[in-house]
Amino acid sequence: MRPTHSPAAGPTVARLLTAAASLLTLTAALAGLPLLLAWATPLVWAAGHDDLTHLLTRQDTGAVFLLLLLALGWMGWAQFAFCTVRELIAQLRGRPGTPRAVWAPHNVLRPS
Known part of the structure; x- marks a missing residue:
């Protein structure tokens, strides 16, 4: 029987590089778009x-x-920044983010 590895077993070089690239891209989008x-x-x-x-x-x-x-x-950009900050707060609290539109009326999101 082959041992199975869980995805969160430990930080590998590939996971660290992916995380660093993701953080760099997110920072560039949050800071670079308003500058542009x-x-x-x-x-x-x-x-x-x-x-x-x-x-x-x-x-x-x-x-x-x-x-x-x-x-x-x-x-x-304002909506993107709001949703990113909201998701970051949810991740830091250890809760999953709740998907919902920022500027949409609430009755549009409920199925009939």
């Missing part, structure tokens, strides 16, 4: 009341679409 969005937002739209009216009254250059795309990017 903060860099791109002023390129599309300089904040100010006159800029907003000028954005809607000038010839269409695609800036409105890019501004909406940036707004969606910020909202997506």
